[in-house]
Amino acid sequence: MAASIKEVAQRAGVSLGTVSNVLNRPDIVSPQTRKRVQEAIEELGFVRNDSARQLRAGRSRTVAIVVLDVSNPFFTDVVRGAESIVEGAGGMVVVCNSGGDAAREHRHLDVLEEQRVQGILVTPVSDGKQPRLDRIVTRGIPVVLVDRGAGLANQCSVAVDDVLGGRIAAEHLAERGHRRIAFVGGPMALRQVTDRRLGAEAALSEQGLPPPLVVETPMLSVSAGRQAADEIVTLPSTRRPTAIFCANDLVALGVLQALTAHGLAVPDDIALVGYDDIEFAAGAAVPLSSVRQPREQLGRTAAQLLLEESTDPDRHEHRHVVFQPELAVRQSSETKRRRAR
Amino acid sequence: MAASIKEVAQRAGVSLGTVSNVLNRPDIVSPQTRKRVQEAIEELGFVRNDSARQLRAGRSRTVAIVVLDVSNPFFTDVVRGAESIVEGAGGMVVVCNSGGDAAREHRHLDVLEEQRVQGILVTPVSDGKQPRLDRIVTRGIPVVLVDRGAGLANQCSVAVDDVLGGRIAAEHLAERGHRRIAFVGGPMALRQVTDRRLGAEAALSEQGLPPPLVVETPMLSVSAGRQAADEIVTLPSTRRPTAIFCANDLVALGVLQALTAHGLAVPDDIALVGYDDIEFAAGAAVPLSSVRQPREQLGRTAAQLLLEESTDPDRHEHRHVVFQPELAVRQSSETKRRRAR
DNA sequence: GGTGCGTGATGAAACGTTTCAGGCGAAGAT
DNA sequence: ATCTTCGCCTGAAACGTTTCATCACGCACC
Numbered sequence: 001m002a003a004s005i006k007e008v009a010q011r012a013g014v015s016l017g018t019v020s021n022v023l024n025r026p027d028i029v030s031p032q033t034r035k036r037v038q039e040a041i042e043e044l045g046f047v048r049n050d051s052a053r054q055l056r057a058g059r060s061r062t063v064a065i066v067v068l069d070v071s072n073p074f075f076t077d078v079v080r081g082a083e084s085i086v087e088g089a090g091g092m093v094v095v096c097n098s099g100g101d102a103a104r105e106h107r108h109l110d111v112l113e114e115q116r117v118q119g120i121l122v123t124p125v126s127d128g129k130q131p132r133l134d135r136i137v138t139r140g141i142p143v144v145l146v147d148r149g150a151g152l153a154n155q156c157s158v159a160v161d162d163v164l165g166g167r168i169a170a171e172h173l174a175e176r177g178h179r180r181i182a183f184v185g186g187p188m189a190l191r192q193v194t195d196r197r198l199g200a201e202a203a204l205s206e207q208g209l210p211p212p213l214v215v216e217t218p219m220l221s222v223s224a225g226r227q228a229a230d231e232i233v234t235l236p237s238t239r240r241p242t243a244i245f246c247a248n249d250l251v252a253l254g255v256l257q258a259l260t261a262h263g264l265a266v267p268d269d270i271a272l273v274g275y276d277d278i279e280f281a282a283g284a285a286v287p288l289s290s291v292r293q294p295r296e297q298l299g300r301t302a303a304q305l306l307l308e309e310s311t312d313p314d315r316h317e318h319r320h321v322v323f324q325p326e327l328a329v330r331q332s333s334e335t336k337r338r339r340a341r
Numbered sequence: 342m343a344a345s346i347k348e349v350a351q352r353a354g355v356s357l358g359t360v361s362n363v364l365n366r367p368d369i370v371s372p373q374t375r376k377r378v379q380e381a382i383e384e385l386g387f388v389r390n391d392s393a394r395q396l397r398a399g400r401s402r403t404v405a406i407v408v409l410d411v412s413n414p415f416f417t418d419v420v421r422g423a424e425s426i427v428e429g430a431g432g433m434v435v436v437c438n439s440g441g442d443a444a445r446e447h448r449h450l451d452v453l454e455e456q457r458v459q460g461i462l463v464t465p466v467s468d469g470k471q472p473r474l475d476r477i478v479t480r481g482i483p484v485v486l487v488d489r490g491a492g493l494a495n496q497c498s499v500a501v502d503d504v505l506g507g508r509i510a511a512e513h514l515a516e517r518g519h520r521r522i523a524f525v526g527g528p529m530a531l532r533q534v535t536d537r538r539l540g541a542e543a544a545l546s547e548q549g550l551p552p553p554l555v556v557e558t559p560m561l562s563v564s565a566g567r568q569a570a571d572e573i574v575t576l577p578s579t580r581r582p583t584a585i586f587c588a589n590d591l592v593a594l595g596v597l598q599a600l601t602a603h604g605l606a607v608p609d610d611i612a613l614v615g616y617d618d619i620e621f622a623a624g625a626a627v628p629l630s631s632v633r634q635p636r637e638q639l640g641r642t643a644a645q646l647l648l649e650e651s652t653d654p655d656r657h658e659h660r661h662v663v664f665q666p667e668l669a670v671r672q673s674s675e676t677k678r679r680r681a682r
Numbered sequence: 683g684g685t686g687c688g689t690g691a692t693g694a695a696a697c698g699t700t701t702c703a704g705g706c707g708a709a710g711a712t
Numbered sequence: 713a714t715c716t717t718c719g720c721c722t723g724a725a726a727c728g729t730t731t732c733a734t735c736a737c738g739c740a741c742c
Contacts, residue, residue, distance in 0.1 A: 002457075002480060004728055015692045020730060030690060045476065050455035052728035055392040055697050061452075070436070071417040071620075079411060083438060087445075092452050094435035095411070097424060104428070111402075111433050114391035116343075135386065139343060222624045257624045279412075283563045283598045285626030345698055356722045361700060371720060393698035396727050685741085692735075697728105704722085711716075 003044040012040035023048065054116065061091045063306060064112045065121040065146075065299075066105060070097040072220070072250065073278040074295055075123070078146060081299025082121055089307055091118065098125055100219070106132065113139065119306040121299075123147050127191045142309040144302045148191065156305040158298055158321045162192050165291040165325035166199025169245045169273045172289070172327055174207045176334075178243035178271060181209070184228045184255060185247020186216035193220070193247045196275060196291075200245055213241055220247060225254020233262045242270060243333070249274040249281045249290055256286060256332070272332040287330035294323050344385040353381035364389060395457065402432045404647060405453045406462040406487075406640075407446060411438040413561075413591065414619040415636055416464070419487060422640025423462060430648055432459065441466055441560070447473065454480065460647040462640075464488050468532045483650040485643045489532065497646040499639055499662045503533050506632040506666035507540025510586045510614045513630070513668055515548045517675075519584035519612060522550070525569045525596060526588020527557035534561070534588045537616060537632075541586055554582055561588060566595020574603045583611060584674070590615040590622045590631055597627060597673070613673040628671035635664050 005023075009016045014033060021029050022037040029037075040046075054060050063086045067075040083093045096112070098105035102125045109132060112120055119142040124130060130152075133143050137154050145157035173181055183200055185193045201211050215231060217224035225246065232240065232255075246252035252274030259266055266272050266286045274281055277292035301321055309316040346364075350357045355374060362370050363378040370378075381387075395401050404427045408416040424434045437453070439446035443466045450473060453461055460483040465471060468489070478484050478495050486498035514522055524541055526534045542552050556572060558565035566587065573581065573596075587593035593615030600607055607613050607627045615622055618633035642662055650657040 006728075016729090017693070017731080018691060021691085024730075028690075033690080045480075047451075047454050047480070049396070049457065049728050050452075051392045051396040051457065052697090053455075053730075055390070055396055055699085056728080056730045058697080064435075070411075070420060071414060073412060073414075076412040076417070079438070080440075087448075092437075092449070094405075094437065096433075096435065097420070099421075107428075108433070110388075111391075113388050114394075116390065116392065139386075139388070222620050226624075253621065253624045256626060257628070260626050279563055280594065280621050283567075283594045285597060285601050287598070343698095347698075357699090358701080358723070359721060362721085365700075369720075374720080390698050393727090394700075396729085397698080397700045399727080683742105687739085687741100689737090689739105690735100691737105692733105694732095694734105696731085699727085701726085702724095704724105706721085707719095709716100709718080712714085 002049070003046045004049070005046070008037065008040045008044055008046050011044060012037045058116070060116055060118045062094060062115070062117045063091055063119050063121065063303065064094050064096055064108075064117050066096045066098055066108050066112075066123065068098060068100050068123050068125065069220075070095065070099075072248075073280065074248070074276045074293070077278075077295035078299035078302075081296035082303040083299070084296075085300050085303035085307065091307075100125055102126060109133075109136065113141065117141065119143065119310050121146050121302045121306060126189065140313070142306050142313070144306045144309075146298065146302050153318060156302075156309065156318045156320065158302045158305065158323070160293045160298065160323045160325050162195035162325075163199035163202070165275060165293070166196035166201075166245070167203040168325065168327050169196075169275070169291050170200035170203035170212075171207070172329070172333065173243040173245065173271060173273060174204060174209055176243070176271065178241075179209055180213070180239070180241045180243070182213040182215060182232060182241035182244045183247070184215045184217060184225065184232075184244055184251055185220065186224075187218060188216060190220075196247055212245070217247075217251060220251055222250050222254040222257075225251035226258040227254075229255040229258030229262075233259065233264060240270075243272070244270060245273045247275055249276045249278045249288065252288055252290070253280065253284060256284060256288065260286075267332050267334055271334075273327075277328050282328075282330065284332075286332050289330045289333035290328050291325045292328045293325050298323065343390070344387045345390070346387070349378065349381045349385055349387050352385060353378045399457075401457055401459045403435060403456070403458045404432050404460050404462065404644065405435050405437055405449075405458050407437045407439055407449050407453075407464070409439060409441050409464050409466065411436065411440075414621065415589070415617045415634070418619075418636035419640035419643075422637030423644040424640075425637075426641050426644035426648065432648075439466055443467060450474075450477065454482065458482065460484065460651050462487050462643045462647060467530070481654070483647050483654070485647045485650075487639060487643050494659060497643075497650065497659045497661065499643045499646065499664070501634045501639065501664045501666050503536035503666075504540035504543070506616060506634070507537035507542075507586070508544040509666065509668050510537075510616070510632050511541035511544035511553075512548070513670065513674065514584040514586065514612060514614060515545065515550055517584070517612065520550055521554070521580070521582045521584070523554040523556060523573060523582035523585045524588070525556045525558060525566065525573075525585055526561065526592055527559060527565075529557060531561075537588055553586070558588075558592060561592055563591050563595040563598075566592035567599040568595075570596040570599030570603075574600065574605060581611075584613070585611060586614045588616055590617045590619045590629065593629055593631070594621065594625060597625060597629065601627075607673050608675055614668075618669050623669075623671065625673075627673050630671045630674035631669050632666045633669045634666050639664065
């Protein structure tokens, strides 16, 4: 059914090696022969078998990215950044979704290892030592950690300073006069969540403010945010926070919705700051203040490091790139005073 | 570097074929031998080379899904649906993003064809005849069209009745007393967009209402929605629509934001209905009425049809599954009367 | 007219699997 | 005691490429 190089060679009346040369180094074959071969390829509808090519050549042109949550706009933007670099280099990106599930992540990595992909960008589900990833690295497949702290010495990483992000969010709220501030996010097993919380706590303590009320959520989703806010509104108004800092925008949007549903105005009753600055943050009916991360650049840089390591593994030195977040201030955290017209 | 089956065989003191049997049909090899082989695999850190396997076996366990926009929550949900089925069958899904760009779609399909993937789920960029896809099908790779109309006879498709969706949205608004209704969405080259529009127009005409004011957008994004709304608010209030039906939720969210920014209240000044019912629709500060599509089920069904065709190509008959959308009514389209407490 | 050289094409080996026909010994049937 | 059957294992072929050593040929050079 599927034509092979051999049949093409036969039809063009040349040897098998010549066809391969037409495919891979067209310049070293004479114009007439090249033309004949190309015609034969056309006529037979020949398509190179990548398995055979890869088997023989050892190399693959596929870069994989394993994300925590394919539904989170943060990750889709990272993916787009990585795509732009990899495709520019003639490669291809495949996206794998672990969904925050270690077992699924494991299975994806197994398959990618079997496929001998060119490299893997990954935001691992869990932190700390990663024997699974180490094994992949020792097998010669470069791995770049995305949005994880400067990890071990055997791989590159790109991340955004989440402690700083938490800090600037909290400082912003403190500056606006808020003293009872809540932190909503979870699970605490995610380093991103704890770092953002730690940054916020440090900032508050430096300003002489009490530590935040922490409401832990089981995951970083809109519905989790709604539930957390449902809890918060039951507090007596003397203890209720006047500002909430959420571990990401999905949670913040959920909180925003629930607060509004309970008749609390944002930001007049409760100010709100999210994290990630996804497109829907600015588009929310109360535009959301949010800690912006250079999402696409995160993906681009990760892909660049990967390709670098892939093309020249010997000279490559592992690097740990950390970006700085910045706050996008919007209506959800503007004080009444400021918003008065 | 990478251990092969041969080395495993050597170390375990068995033949090469036996190792393969341990890998693929462990039941037919005696327990002792099996154990010895498994130990050797463990010690050498052997990982099967999928290229070689696929080359010999012809089959692949990878299903690809090519989506129009990986940033659109609609597609990520479809992906999740497909994943659940494929992974249940021991396969793996890779996501490819065409970004609505025909050239990128083309390149993705090229690579997937070279990789001899098990099958392809695709929402093509353009409509009509698809010679590129036909070629893939004749090569023996099953293709299922996602969210595209019951296409040609040589492939399955799953879709949602977009004409009906447009119809129920328009009927809902007409029922609420609206007479000047706008349709916002584009480009009209997308069948989804034109179908939804046609459905709406048919419904209005049946009710004896004038056709909608159509504002075409260059793409289905939040920012496109914002711009369209900026246009609409400049209309004199006598001609300004009292309700807007948007081709998808991203556009609707953009419209919602711009209207609010211009001091127009939703739904009191202008009612709003979106399409897709993405999670952010219910979470918007004015919860968005939206035409709900069974997104995950779309993905599940597509994957099922694909696997069916893949495992039994001879007995397989192509089917065209069409789901019915339904309207999720929320605050953005509730009339004043109804919302009065 | 031999030598050397460059240009193109050739043929075979190799990559790491899976598969399949067969072999070998032990157990059961006659 | 011979013939089958059965369970387990072996060895080799095949999959479709890429790559590399080799070769044929025409051409310039002394």
